[in-house]
Amino acid sequence: MSIIIRNLSFSYGSLNALQDINLALQEGCFNALLGPNGAGKSTLFALLSRLYALQSGEITIAGHSIAHHPAQVMRKLGVVFQQSTLDLDLSVAQNLYYHAALHGMSKRQALPRITEELARFDLSQRLHDKVRTLNGGHRRRVEIARALLHQPEILLLDEPSVGLDPATRESLNLHIRQLCRQQQLTVLWATHLIEEVQNDDPVTILFKGRILASDTADQLCQQHQSADISTLFRSLTGTST
Amino acid sequence: MTLRDALICFNGLLQRELLRFVQQRSRFFSALVRPLLWLVVFASGFRAALGIAIIAPYETYITYEVYIVPGLCAMIILFNGMQSSLSMVYDREMGSMRVLLVSPMPRPFLLLSKLMATSLISLLQVYGFLVIAWFWGVEAPLWGYLTALPAFLLVAMMLSAIGLFISAKIKQLENFAGVMNFVIFPMFFLSSALYPLWKMREASEWLYWICAWNPFSHGVELIRFALYQQVNSTALSIVIVVTLVASIVAVRGFQPQQGMGKR
Incomplete structure (x- = not known):
């Protein structure tokens, strides 16, 4: 079960945010979408999540x-947005x-699912705490647990x-990779942080609304004769991260 | 979507609105201050200036306070409806709309359920106001408080749907101040909330016609009659038709990216 995108374009008025995107995600893998700010990542997410x-x-x-079976799609999809969508109060x-x-x-x-997901993220004790009292890392984990509730x-x-601070970032990244392995989750x-990508990850590089490259990180480095x-x-986008 | 799914979903939406309402008790009290000022201060001062003839549904001469109460109930609903509809389009604080929109339930159902849930919550404020008005000496027949309930709900749905349509379509109204100046105040003042329409006709024929065409006037009259256990069938028909049309147009025209792209 995966995502297949064909000939996708999107513009805000005269500004082209995405141009002719073609992409197929690898099933049960950690697929990385890499791009600097303004590359079109959030627009792509908004389209994928029907916003x-x-x-x-x-x-x-x-x-x-x-477009034709939105309900079936949304049942199969869990979404964690860039900005927090938890109700703090x-x-x-x-x-x-x-x-x-x-x-x-x-x-x-819902209760058994909530118990299971919070236990996975070591948050069982915080069940009745207000979200406002949680730190940034914990809030993110709650959001991920929430996105996984409906399996x-x-x-x-x-x-x-x-x-998030570097340690929390890394632990979150590892958690998600573990989920991929354990549950065959795509x-x-x-x-935009390259250190979050591992060598065997399928990677798509998005820049100014276009896909510049898409393959595993290793393969891409080989194809383009890059050290890493x-x-x-940097060479494809002319930017640093 | 099964009926069971729909009921669970609506119940979840209603519970969330209730929880937020309980969390924001101060907002509840501040929302009561506005109509109470009208009732206690404005109506007291205005009573001397305005004589109310016997008009339906009242069977006798009434004080100005008695006349103004249904209009003030409608005002509470108007403010709440506009505020919640505007926030559905523009307010992405904590992105609660995003959570709503990624649900697998049909989007029209989600939007109308949210309108209904916020409408039900605003009824709590209306009844809170009616209790205080009762202590202030403005009493409707006891059963009237019950017969007015469907009228309150229908008017709340109408105003929320109009609010959602206006917020989604008119880009210039990007904050509550804009909606207040260009929608809420004209709707409220150009209606039968504060003065009977015949009185307005004495002052100006064209103002009278604007008031008579204002759906808010019909909402106020529907509430006024229902509070006295009567049905104003003209008002009821107009409110039902406007609610249906506004709901359809608002839901069809709802584009979340419009609000998201703006801030």
Whole structure:
């Protein structure tokens, strides 16, 4: 179960945010979407999560067209947005129950899932704490736990490590990789931080709304005769990260 | 979407609105200050200046305070409806709309459920106001408080749907101040909330016609009659039609990227 994007373009008025994007994510893998700020990553995420309507091209998620079968698509998809979408004044449990209800899960159905996901992220003790009392790393974990409540097959994370300290960033990254391995979850992790990418990760480099390269990090380095992905990224985009 | 899914989803939305309402108790009290100022200060001063003839649904001469209460109930609903609709388009504080929109439930259902949930919450404020008005000596028949409930809800849905449509379509109204000046105040003052329309007709024929065409006037009259256990069928028909049309147009025109691209 994966994401297939064909001939996708999107513009804000006269500004082209995405141009002719073609991409197929590798199933059960940690797929990295690498691009500097303004590359079009968030626009792509907004299209994948149906926040924006398609202008041209098509997206198929887990075998369903996003334009024609949105409900089936959204059931298979978990999304973590770049900016926090938790309600700070509500408790962790209240936030999670709200999400579960939006997916048609009753409290009785949701409770075992909430318990399981919070335990995975070592947050069981914080169930009834207000989100406002959680630090940035814990809030991110709650958001990921929330995105996994309805047991999606694909998880989208838009710059999930922004604003976190390096240690928390690394542990979050490892957690998600563990999820990929344990649950065969397909992950799309957008970032502008190259250190979050490993050599065997499928990587897509997005720059000014276009895909410049897409393959595993190792393969890309070989193809472009680059020492590492960081050097390759700089030479392709003319930017540093 | 099954009926069970829909009920769970609506219940979740309603519970969230209730929780937020409980969290923001201060907002509840401050929302009551506005209509109470109108009732206690404005109506007291205005009573001497305005004589109200016997008009339906009232069976006798009434004080100005009695006349103004249904309009003030509608005002509470108007402010709440506009505020919540505007926030559905523009307010991405904590991105709660994003969480809503990534639900697999049909988007029209989600939007209308949210409008209904916020409408139900604003009824708590209306009844809070009616309790204080009762202590202030403005009493409707006891059963009237119950018969007015569907009228409050219908008017709340109408105003929220109009609010959602306006917020989504008119880009210039990008904050609450804009909505207040160009939507809420004209809607409120050009209506039968503060003065009967015949009185307005004495002053100006064209102002009268604007008031008569204002859907808010019909909302106020629907509430006024319902509070006295009567049905104003003209007002009811107009409110139902406007609610349906505004809901359809608002839901069809709702484009989340419009609000997101702006800030």
